[in-house]
Amino acid sequence: MIQALLFVGLIDQAKVVFDCFPDPCVFTWTSMIAGLGQNGATVEARAAFDAMPERNVVSWTALLQAYAMIGDVALAIASFQRMPQCNLVSWTAMLTTLAQAPALDDFSWTLWIQMLGDCGLVGLAKDIYDYVGRENVVAGNAMIQAYAQNGHLEESQKIFHMMQLKNVLRTVFSWNALLVAYAQNGHARNGVILFRDMVLDGSCKPDDVSFVSILSACAHAGRVRDAVEHFTGMISDHFVQPSCEHFHCMVSVLGRAGRLVEAESLIYSMPFVPDSIAWKTLLSCCRMYNDVERAEHAAECASALDLQASSSPFVLLGNVYTEELLGGVHSGMIDDDHQSLIIE
Known part of the structure; x- marks a missing residue:
């Protein structure tokens, strides 16, 4: 009606x-x-x-x-910009609105680049980037991200280094864009090198996003030593307070390396109440190594903290039981270079 x-x-x-x-x-x-x-x-x-x-x-x-x-x-x-998801x-609708505008500022053009990148139209995004001008740092950051999320990592690197050649002052968002690209595409070693270069460059300081990116990259590559050094360094050297997301990354790092006791201890040592994501991360790692007892505890904790999705932890736990019955061998990454993580 x-x-x-x-x-x-x-x-x-x-x-x-x-x-x-x-x-x-x-x-x-x-x-x-x-x-x-x-x-x-x-x-x-x-x-x-x-x-x-x-x-x-x-x-x-x-x-x-x-x-x-x-x-x-x-x-x-x-x-x-306020939409929680698109x-x-x-x-x-957003593209139509921008297309109807009589004149666009740099921010609007940058939004075009971002949207076209999200739609996989990197060629059109690059055309707009060239039109806006390669001296525009915000457009450059958007172009790095557009290339990265579509698997064109080399092109992301080219844009990043071209900004330096054009004497464009790269911001923390520029560095983070490429760090995220390395993390998303499984290039942990390049991420570690880029992070080091960022610190040595000194033009901007790593922020919480920088550390999430480098820790995520280390987690997926099994680089425990690098992850521990960055995690402890973010507090002592860079004065960045770790958030839940940083702790999630470290739980994943330790758990994937088979250091489940340390991973669980880290959850209990968080300076805030652990959330369900932390316990589900540990639960997934327990499956890799068939640690049923620890998996049961993690599932109970995750379920108690996430009532809206209370069944999902037990679905993961069911997979752990299945792996044990089948006699599955762990699929994790052995940490040959053991280094303890001590949080003070």
């Missing part, structure tokens, strides 16, 4: 029907926002969006499309 009324432009009548719902669901709220947007009533659409008790990606996209309908690039970009419809 609401959709039909809004389709023919009867906004006031649609509001009357909407007000008859004592507790509108997300679908009803979203239908109202979408209909108001289609009629150009973006102020009312935003008011309805703000009044929603809960939102999903469809709700966010409906608001974005409302701004796209009237060509309001600034509000569309602001809404897009889908194909939201990307399309």
Whole structure:
């Protein structure tokens, strides 16, 4: 009923029907926002969006499309940046809004590069990068990321080094973009070297994202010594306080190397309450080495902390039981260069 009324432009009548719902669901709220947007009533659409008790990606996209309908690039970009997640419809709406804009600033062009990279259209992203200018550090960072997420690691490296040749002052985001690229593509050694170069360069200091990237790379490559040195160094040398994500990486590093006792001890030594991700990470590592007893404990802890997905830890635990019954051999990485991790 609401959709039909809004389709023919009867906004006031649609509001009357909407007000008859004592507790509108997300679908009803979203239908109202979408209909108001289609009629150009973006102020009312935003008011309805703000009044929603809960939102999903469809709700966010409906608001974005409302701004796209009237060509309001600034509000569309602001809404897009606040979206917790995006889908194909939201990307399309944002691209349409940017395409309709009479003139774009550097930030808007950079957003184009990011979106085209996410869609796998790196050729078009590169055309925009060349148009914006290779002296633009923000566009360069976006281009590094676009190449990396599509598997073009060499091209990411070229952009990064070209920025230096063009005397572009690389920011921490530039270094992090390539560090993330190395981590995502399994190039731990290159990541370790780049991190060292970043510290020696001195133009910017590693931040929490830098350390997540290097620790992730070390975790997947089994580089325990490098991971331990970076983890302890982030606190003592760089004064970066470790977050849950950093601890997750270290639990993975130790667990994959078969050092399950240390991995579990690290969880208990966290300066905050461990979350379910930490325990599920340990649980996955227990499967590699058929440590059933520790896996059972990890599953119980993870389930107690994550009530919304309480069954998933026990699914992983079931895999551990299966591996044990089949007599599976561990698939982890033996740590030949044992180094203890001591957190003070």
